[in-house]
Amino acid sequence: MAWLEDNEETWYDTAQICLEGHMVNSCAESQPESNKNFCSKCGAATILACSKCSAKIKGHAHISGVISTREHKPEKFCDSCGHPYPWSESRLKAALDLAAELDGLTDQDRDDLRKSLPDLLRDVPNTPVAATRFKKIFLKVKGKGGELIWDIIKSVASAEATKIIHGG
Numbered sequence: 001m002a003w004l005e006d007n008e009e010t011w012y013d014t015a016q017i018c019l020e021g022h023m024v025n026s027c028a029e030s031q032p033e034s035n036k037n038f039c040s041k042c043g044a045a046t047i048l049a050c051s052k053c054s055a056k057i058k059g060h061a062h063i064s065g066v067i068s069t070r071e072h073k074p075e076k077f078c079d080s081c082g083h084p085y086p087w088s089e090s091r092l093k094a095a096l097d098l099a100a101e102l103d104g105l106t107d108q109d110r111d112d113l114r115k116s117l118p119d120l121l122r123d124v125p126n127t128p129v130a131a132t133r134f135k136k137i138f139l140k141v142k143g144k145g146g147e148l149i150w151d152i153i154k155s156v157a158s159a160e161a162t163k164i165i166h167g168g
């Protein structure tokens with residue numbers, strides 16, 4: 001019976017995510033009735049595919065015989081082209097825009113920040129370097145500025161970067 005074989009396949013549904021990174025529907029293909037044009041949490045438009053390469057955003061993994069109820073967290077990078085998704089990119093941009101407004105930073109600091117920020121989102125060999133550099137800059141900023149920058153990116157920072165920046 002062919003349908004039994006079909007059932008054994010694992011397939012990924014498409015995820016519908018808002019531009020700010022709220023998961024709107026992790027089963028956009030199998031449950032299109034739950035799709036929304038705009039996010040009910042923040043009002044941002046929603047997307048189903050990478051804005052850079054148009055690859056669909058992977059959603060719920062349908063595995064035969066397994067009913068998963070785990071919450072889906074949006075990925076930070078497109079797994080087809082490696083470009084940061086809009087919600088990652090907007091946080092990187094907001095953090096840099098804020099850094100441009102803060103006192104106590106040199107142009108070199110801002111340049112270092114621009115180069116280091118993307119590595120805070122992933123766990124790569126350069127993440128500890130980037131996190132240490134970020135922390136140094138963060139401590140240099142007067143008042144609450146450093147905390148504000150961290151608040152923008154902490155929701156997308158990798159576990160390793162968070163440990164270095166926030167652990168002691």
Ligand SMILES: [Zn+2]
Nearest residue numbers: 018022039042
């Ligand atoms: Zn949203």
Ligand SMILES: [Zn+2]
Nearest residue numbers: 050053078081
């Ligand atoms: Zn892509």
